[in-house]
Amino acid sequence: MADPWQNAMDHAVAVARKAGEVVCDALRGDRAVMTKSSVVDLVTQTDQKVEQLIIQSVKEKFPTHRFIGEESVAAGEPCVLSDSPTWIIDPIDGTTNFVHAFPFVAISIGFAINKQVEFGVVFSCVEDKMFTARRGKGAFCNGEPLQVSRQEAVEQAMVATEFGSDRDADVVDKIFQSLRNILCLPVHGVRGAGSAAINMCLVASGCVEAYYEIGIHVWDVAAASLIVSEAGGVLMDVDGGDVDLMSRRIIAANSKTITERLVKAIVPFSLPRDDATPPKKS
Numbered sequence: 427m428a429d430p431w432q433n434a435m436d437h438a439v440a441v442a443r444k445a446g447e448v449v450c451d452a453l454r455g456d457r458a459v460m461t462k463s464s465v466v467d468l469v470t471q472t473d474q475k476v477e478q479l480i481i482q483s484v485k486e487k488f489p490t491h492r493f494i495g496e497e498s499v500a501a502g503e504p505c506v507l508s509d510s511p512t513w514i515i516d517p518i519d520g521t522t523n524f525v526h527a528f529p530f531v532a533i534s535i536g537f538a539i540n541k542q543v544e545f546g547v548v549f550s551c552v553e554d555k556m557f558t559a560r561r562g563k564g565a566f567c568n569g570e571p572l573q574v575s576r577q578e579a580v581e582q583a584m585v586a587t588e589f590g591s592d593r594d595a596d597v598v599d600k601i602f603q604s605l606r607n608i609l610c611l612p613v614h615g616v617r618g619a620g621s622a623a624i625n626m627c628l629v630a631s632g633c634v635e636a637y638y639e640i641g642i643h644v645w646d647v648a649a650a651s652l653i654v655s656e657a658g659g660v661l662m663d664v665d666g667g668d669v670d671l672m673s674r675r676i677i678a679a680n681s682k683t684i685t686e687r688l689v690k691a692i693v694p695f696s697l698p699r700d701d702a703t704p705p706k707k708s
């Protein structure tokens with residue numbers, strides 16, 4: 427049977443490529459910076475422009491579909507994942523990288539029905555790498571199949587993570603405690619590309635064995651979660667429970683073995699969920 431969502435996936439790839447051109451052009455020009463939840467939570471006009479470009483383009487083809495977009499949510503739109511077809515968009519994953527021209531930025535587009543991700547597209551535009559996955563049909567980079575690493579010894583693993591944009595000293599202490607525990611397992615190394623989506627594509631590509639972070643959002647990880655699982659990887663909560671894309675916590679790894687070692691080392695903490703009802707404006 428023909429894939430009912432092939433059209434939508436083709437459109438996602440096309441619009442991600444177009445968005446990538448806009449982002450790469452903007453990287454060569456001025457990038458005026460604004461802030462959101464904190465002085466280190468950055469946004470630029472390019473984030474907003476690219477999100478609008480993607481949403482408009484999808485709406486023209488699929489007028490009944492719904493959206494969760496990072497910058498739309500920041501502007502007050504609800505972050506609700508219903509059973510309806512929903513596009514989950516991060517127009518620039520790695521905005522801090524973008525601001526500094528650190529060359530790892532991605533356009534992330536996930537598509538979910540019945541709260542299940544059906545396809546994911548992550549375009550790392552400076553690297554010109556188009557990562558794609560369709561549920562049940564594998565994960566690819568520029569058309570080449572992806573497979574996670576087979577390394578199950580944590581002592582020989584490379585682990586990716588990020589420091590996030592929370593500068594609360596207690597939160598930073600927990601992040602460093604986890605990092606210390608993981609470095610002392612020991613592992614071969616710890617890395618971070620500055621983009622959750624790219625870190626997860628590195629797991630899918632077999633370049634790192636695992637990525638974990640507390641503080642990410644559904645738009646950072648929705649598309650890449652399918653890319654990891656279709657490449658043979660596993661997704662879990664940082665406490666070893668089931669992954670929940672709205673919970674702001676994730677481990678994406680090549681295996682259950684590596685994940686379980688990381689779960690023991692990570693100091694978990696909770697943040698308000700992405701789908702928590704926002705306080706009413708007074």
Ligand SMILES: O=P(O)(O)OC(CO)CO
Nearest residue numbers: 518519520521620621622
């Ligand atoms: O650059 P963004 O989209 O804010 O995302 C960050 C994490 O929230 C990097 O993955």
Ligand SMILES: [Mg+2]
Nearest residue numbers: 516519520646
């Ligand atoms: Mg992001």
Ligand SMILES: [Mg+2]
Nearest residue numbers: 496516518519
């Ligand atoms: Mg973003």
